[in-house]
Amino acid sequence: MSSECDVKYVDRVIPRISLRDFDARVDEITAELVAAAESYGIFVLTDHPVPQSAIDAQFAAGRRFFDLADSVKDKTPFVTSANAGWEKNSQARPSTGCVDRNESYQMQFSDEHMAGRWVADDDLPGFRNQSLAFMHACHSLSTKLMMCLARGLGLDDDQTFVNAHDITKPDIQTVLRALHYFARDAAAPTPARYCRAGPHADWSFLTLLFQRPGQGGLEMCPGRDAVTDFGHGQGDDWTKIKPAEGEIVCNIGDLLMFWSDDRFKSALHRVRTPTDPAVDYYGDRYSLAFFNQPNSDCVVQGPKHKYPRVTGREFTQLAMKRNFAQLRREQERQERQEQEQERGIQKERQSAMIVPPVEFQAATSFSPYTGSMDAGDSAAASAAFSMAACMASASASAMTASMM
Ligand SMILES: O=C(O)CCC(=O)C(=O)O
Numbered sequence: 044m045s046s047e048c049d050v051k052y053v054d055r056v057i058p059r060i061s062l063r064d065f066d067a068r069v070d071e072i073t074a075e076l077v078a079a080a081e082s083y084g085i086f087v088l089t090d091h092p093v094p095q096s097a098i099d100a101q102f103a104a105g106r107r108f109f110d111l112a113d114s115v116k117d118k119t120p121f122v123t124s125a126n127a128g129w130e131k132n133s134q135a136r137p138s139t140g141c142v143d144r145n146e147s148y149q150m151q152f153s154d155e156h157m158a159g160r161w162v163a164d165d166d167l168p169g170f171r172n173q174s175l176a177f178m179h180a181c182h183s184l185s186t187k188l189m190m191c192l193a194r195g196l197g198l199d200d201d202q203t204f205v206n207a208h209d210i211t212k213p214d215i216q217t218v219l220r221a222l223h224y225f226a227r228d229a230a231a232p233t234p235a236r237y238c239r240a241g242p243h244a245d246w247s248f249l250t251l252l253f254q255r256p257g258q259g260g261l262e263m264c265p266g267r268d269a270v271t272d273f274g275h276g277q278g279d280d281w282t283k284i285k286p287a288e289g290e291i292v293c294n295i296g297d298l299l300m301f302w303s304d305d306r307f308k309s310a311l312h313r314v315r316t317p318t319d320p321a322v323d324y325y326g327d328r329y330s331l332a333f334f335n336q337p338n339s340d341c342v343v344q345g346p347k348h349k350y351p352r353v354t355g356r357e358f359t360q361l362a363m364k365r366n367f368a369q370l371r372r373e374q375e376r377q378e379r380q381e382q383e384q385e386r387g388i389q390k391e392r393q394s395a396m397i398v399p400p401v402e403f404q405a406a407t408s409f410s411p412y413t414g415s416m417d418a419g420d421s422a423a424a425s426a427a428f429s430m431a432a433c434m435a436s437a438s439a440s441a442m443t444a445s446m447m
């Protein structure tokens with residue numbers, strides 16, 4: 044896992060696509076969407092039909108939800124089989140091997156998936172109706188984009204993707220996720236392995252992401268530039284996406300990449316963990332992610348049949364299996380690394396107890412008991428000592444973080 048400090052940044056011009064006069068400009072908009080999907084896999088929508096008042100109202104509703112006591116939010120806990128409900132500090136990312144530090148509430152259209160998962164009206168009056176109205180506005184915008192993307196791919200039926208995301212059917216998997224990242228004290232060091240949201244690509248079809256101005260942190264790495272599948276390697280270069288009022292960040296997910304025979308790229312993204320008070324945002328961050336996910340029973344196959352046909356359900360299951368396998372590999376790699384560090388520390392301690400030969404004592408007067416070193420110390424001995432100290436503190440903070 045690359046730490047936040049050694050991340051490389053690149054200035055990229057993220058495509059900005061205006062949906063103004065959609066019907067009259069549909070061909071032009073389609074061409075722009077296709078170009079963005081083929082290159083970065085992520086773009087910013089402007090002049091879109093979701094009113095700012097609706098976005099503000101949903102953020103306010105989300106805020107009211109997160110302000111409830113955990114004991115109230117826990118009345119509707121997250122359930123994996125439904126992919127809905129509230130969770131806190133519990134989503135582990137294959138790229139980092141550790142959990143994202145945030146809380147989220149996932150909502151779906153289907154009564155079946157939401158049975159017992161909607162926050163009660165007594166606890167939060169009007170929340171359910173408000174959220175469903177916002178979800179319908181997001182879905183309506185998504186259908187416009189889906190039609191353009193189907194046309195861009197040259198599909199016989201430009202409603203193919205729209206039909207596969209039928210929100211009136213009980214097997215629809217689309218999710219609105221309200222997120223809250225906790226404020227951090229800029230004066231306190233960020234614990235090791237503390238991640239707001241580790242690098243990942245969505246396994247959905249297409250995601251609409253709403254951010255609040257001033258609450259930065261979202262970063263992207265275009266699919267075609269990424270050198271690793273899961274965004275945890277050296278060589279993945281990141282670009283910050285500054286939140287701005289009225290804009291929606293839209294990213295291609297793995298499902299659309301699969302469905303387009305890899306022509307459209309899913310984009311890696313993450314939410315930066317604040318580590319540098321000079322540049323990073325340490326406050327509470329709220330965001331809304333609308334993940335377009337297909338009906339479980341729809342059939343998914345690209346026009347060139349690059350991959351075998353699967354159902355929406357099978358695609359989700361395969362994506363989960365692949366993610367969990369990578370998560371296990373990453374966690375095992377980290378365990379091995381910790382064991383090696385621990386062995387290194389023990390060796391350092393043992394060698395510090397060994398009295399050095401007389402000629403070394405003459406040049407270096409180091410007391411293993413006090414840890415003090417005289418002016419005649421050797422640079423190598425000093426480096427070894429500080430390395431051991433760093434490793435000790437790194438492994439101590441890793442333990443603290445994993446116990447939080
Ligand atoms: O909160 C954000 O800005 C990003 C959220 C996200 O990437 C996710 O939930 O998958």
